[in-house]
Amino acid sequence: MARAYWLIKSEPYKYAWSELVADGSTFWDGVRNYEARNNLRAMKLGDLCLYYHSNKGKEVVGVARVCAESYPDPTTEDDRWSVVDVEPVVAVAEPVTLAAIKADPALAEMALVRRSRLSVVPVDRVEFQQILSMGKTKLPRAAMAKKRGGGK
Numbered sequence: 001m002a003r004a005y006w007l008i009k010s011e012p013y014k015y016a017w018s019e020l021v022a023d024g025s026t027f028w029d030g031v032r033n034y035e036a037r038n039n040l041r042a043m044k045l046g047d048l049c050l051y052y053h054s055n056k057g058k059e060v061v062g063v064a065r066v067c068a069e070s071y072p073d074p075t076t077e078d079d080r081w082s083v084v085d086v087e088p089v090v091a092v093a094e095p096v097t098l099a100a101i102k103a104d105p106a107l108a109e110m111a112l113v114r115r116s117r118l119s120v121v122p123v124d125r126v127e128f129q130q131i132l133s134m135g136k137t138k139l140p141r142a143a144m145a146k147k148r149g150g151g152k
Contacts (some may be wrong), residue, residue, distance in 0.1 A: 004047045005128040006039065007112055008064065009084070010117045017051050017062045017091065025067055025087040028120070029075045036120040041070045043084045045111040048143065050123060050131055051088075052112070059095040060131055064088055065143065089143045092135035106130055 008028060010016070020026055033038050043066045051062035060075035061115075075083075101107050107130060111121035123131075130140070 004042070004044060005067075005123040005125060006043060006047060006123050007050040007052055007060070007123050009052045011055045011107070012053040017053065017088070019089045019148070020051070020062070020064065020086070024065045025085055027068075027074065027083040027085050029073050031081065031119055032085075035115075036118045037080070037082055038123060039120040040055055040082050040084050041120070042122075043069065044116070045069055048089065048128065048139075049086060050128065053095075054119075057095070058098040060092055060101075061095050061136060062088060062091045063137070063139065063143070090137060090140055092132075093137045094135050096131050096135045097147075100134060100144060101131070102132070104130065 015026070030039065031040055047064055047066040047069070049064045049066065050060045051064050052058075052060050064086040066084050067087045070082040070084050073077055073081040073083045096114070101110065102113055107113065107127055110127050111118070111123065115121055
C-alpha cells in the first residue's frame with residue numbers, strides 16, 4: 001500500500017516541534033473532532049506528517065512519521081477517541097507560513113486551507129512535496145523507508 005501524507009497541528013506553547021525532537025516520539029492526543037479522529041485512525045505505520053504550529057507561528061516547521069498506528073487515547077476513558085504515535089524525521093529548513101501556502105495556487109485545494117479548523121488533515125503527495133520545496137527541505141533517505149513498530 002502506498003504511503004499517505006498528513007498535516008498535524010499543535011499550538012507551539014502546548015507541544016512544539018522542539019519538544020517532539022527532544023522526546024523522540026509521542027502519542028498524538030487531545031483530538032476531539034470526529035473527522036480529525038477518523039483521519040488519525042486512517043494513519044498507517046510509516047506515513048509522513050507535516051508538523052504545523054497553529055495559532056502562534058501558523059507555519060509548517062517539521063516532518064514527522066507515524067511510528068504506531070491508532071489505539072485508544074490514554075488521556076481519556078472515553079473510547080470514542082484515538083491517538084497515533086509520531087516521531088520526528090526532519091525540521092523544515094525554512095518554515096512555510098500559512099500566508100505562503102494560501103498564496104500558492106498549487107495549494108489552493110489543500111485541506112489546511114479548506115478545512116482550517118481540523119487538527120489532523122490528509123495531504124496529497126504533490127502538496128507534501130510542494131511544502132518541502134517551499135521549505136527548502138529534503139527528506140533523509142531513511143525517511144523514505146517505512147519503519148516498523150515502535151512508539152513510546
